[in-house]
Amino acid sequence: MLLSPNAMGRPLRTGLYLTTGLIAAFLLLPVVFIILLSFGSSQWLVFPPPGWTFKWYAQFFANPEWMDAALASLKVALLTTFAAVALGLPTAFALVRGRFPGRELLYGLFTMPMIVPLVIIAVAVYALFLKLGYTGTLFAFVVSHVIVALPFTIISIINSLKLFDQSIEDAAVICGASRLQAIFKVTFPAIRPGMIAGGLFAFLVSWDEVVLSVMMASPDLQTLPVKMWTTLRQDLSPVIAVASTLLIGLSLLVMFIAAALRRRAENA
Amino acid sequence: MSAVIKDDTRNQTLVSLRGLNKHYGDFTAVDNLDLEIQDGEFLTFLGSSGSGKSTTLSMLAGFETPSSGEILVDGQSLVSVPPHKRDIGMVFQRYSLFPHLNVRDNIGFPLAIRKLGADETRKRVEAMLKLVRLEPFAHRKPSQMSGGQQQRVAIARALVYEPRILLMDEPLGALDKKLREDLQDELRQLHRRLGITIVYVTHDQEEAMRLSQRIAIFSHGRIVGLGTGYDLYQNPPNAFVASFLGNSNFLRFTASGNGAGHFEGQPVTVRLTPGLANGQEALIMVRPEKALALTVEQAAREPLPAGWNEVTATVAELLFLGESQTCHVVTQGGTALTVKALSAAGMPMQPGDQVRVRWAVADACIYTDWAESDLSKGAGAH
Secondary structure, eight states, rough: OTOOGGGGGGGHHHHHHHHHHHHHHHHHHHHHHHHHHTBBBBBTOOOSSSSSSSSSHHHHHOOOHHHHHHHHHHHHHHHHHHHHHHHHHHHHHHHHEEEEETTTHHHHHHHHHGSHHHHHHHHHHHHHHHTOTTTHHHHHHHHHHHHHHHHHHHHHHHHHHHHHHHHHHHHHHHHOOOOOHHHIIIIHHHHHHHHHHHHHHHHHHHHHHOHHHHHHSSSSSHHHHHHHHHHHHHHHOOHHHHHHHHHHHHHHHHHHHHHHHHHHHHHH | OOOOOOOOOOEEEEEEEEEEEEEEETEHHHEEEEEEEETTTTEEOOOTTTTHHHHHHHHTTTTSSEEEEEEEEEEOOOOOGGGGGSSSEEEOOOOOOTTTSSSSHHHHHHHHHHTTTTTHHHHHHHHHHHHTOOOTTOOOGGGOOHHHHHHHHHHHHHHHHHOOOOEEEEEETTOOOHHHHHHHHHHHHHHHHHHEEEEEEEEEEHHHHHHHHHHEEEETEEEEEEEEHHHHHHSSSHHHHHHHOOOOOOEEEEESSTEEEEETTEEEOOOOTTOOTOOOOEEEEOOOGGGEEHHHHHHHSSSTTTTEEEEEEEEEEEEOOEEEEEEEETTTTEEEEEEEEEGGGOOOOOOTOEEEEEGGOOOOOOOOOHHHHHHOOOOOOO
16 A cells, blocks of 8 residues: 555554544544543633532432423434434435435435534424424434434435345245334344444434534523523533533444444354 | 155146236246146256346235236135235345344244244244254354355244245345255255255256256246256257257258258258248257267278168367267268267267267157257356
8 A cells, every 4th residue: 555554654544543633633533632621620610620529420310300401302302313223224225226216316305404504404303393382392302413414314214225145035035024114123133233323323424413402492492402502601610511521421332332233243 | 843744646736827928118037928837746947048037936925916817826816915915935146134134033023023922933943943953153243154044034933824826036146056066966856855846947948957847947937948958958848948948950952842852952850840831931940969979980880770860971070078078070972060968978089080870770869840040049048
């Protein structure tokens, strides 16, 4: 390879390591910063912290508003995940296996939310739900999140479905399984990594979604990012750092699960 | 398996294809096909890609619906029976094993679908593992096995529910030559032991010859030749089959009365052929190994036997192929001919030498009706 690090001269290699390190630091430092602050003893988010404490965590977990928000986030994210997979699965099948006019167009439509500015979707959905009186409901949260999560889920499932040799499904059918049985017993297990990855994407999209959520939120129902946003506008408490840390922690966990599943699928 | 010993006396029709058609838009994949498949026979669909052989097999399996026509098994129509209720076994080109199940569960899958009891399932799966000699691999996942082993699992999976018909769609196409030949021998023995009806699709004519009792040669959605490999090779029903199967020499001649004619001005004798009119252009087909090439001196020593023809040609090239050798010659009129002989027989001529090419009238086929494209091999060339 032309760009293999081993083939480069020493100065070039050092430069490469340096820029890579700088970019990584640029991306990671805010995260490290916020995690450290959540353990800092100063209530003014001073860095470096004068001392270390768990008291902001205690405050977070003792405050029913934060707990409600965290619980709401989890609920919305899980429901979004299930809805996105449940809708994405048949959609992916239709887009991969269907032989009908307008299939390409349909694919474009389904993946459009990835390129349409989020604010536009948010305003549109908000206007609709306001008229229907759904704002501030769990339903509104999940529906709006599914809109932006679905493209990721669909693409992930489409990719694994395209790699799946359909004659394996045909083999199950000729062995006596109905088409539906074959799909459930053979195709789904085979494309499960794609389904799980699609679900995890949906979970992550929903878990840290803030634009749509701010629009959908009500005093009674708000997700963690929304609660952080509103709290931030009133005062700058280290509890926000705690919420951020938890948000990051769960996202990292989901990513680790995804990586582990992928590795297992590759070794199978 | 219900140990049915193959019995040569039974040759009842098991499957009938009647007026079968399959169109995709303007394209005719299968064109008004009629075929009777005998109970217990090993029948091969041989043809190049796009000849309709795989589409016909797909219609038998039920994955494709005929545009028109009828498929009968034991006199019962199959056309409206969905594939999972046809009780037909099938082996696919790319093995198509279930990747998340081990070998034992792959073979047991059809029985699990049929909700067979655990004891009976275990018994049958064991018998199948034994049949395909994979007992030590029962717990392996398909991805941990070689192509040949995977295909044996696929065969076991297709046989475990004791179907009367086994369809095989180029099952050995992805394997290397040596392994392919081993599996061909296994398959032939398996067929002999089980007495099951096998319909096999391949584009490899040697494979078709090696395996089958009868071969159906497909071209443009039709069956253009049907019979034993021997008959199709020795007595091709038309110029296409002659050119498609093995190698062939075609000599254009003009008939002068039935049984005689002229090839490039030299008189030739041909077998009596119905419909051969005086002055008509027709084709003589001679297999390269049925023709002899003699040097001028040899020809002078050995007079032409009765019932033989002789034409004069010039040697273009000699090829040594191990057990055999070929001699490419060109006649005065520019017709290229190939003569093939066992190496032991020897070919004393050199390129540029004059030779006499001889063949027995009885060994030459006559065709009065052909298309030019029939003669230009291409399809099925190996």
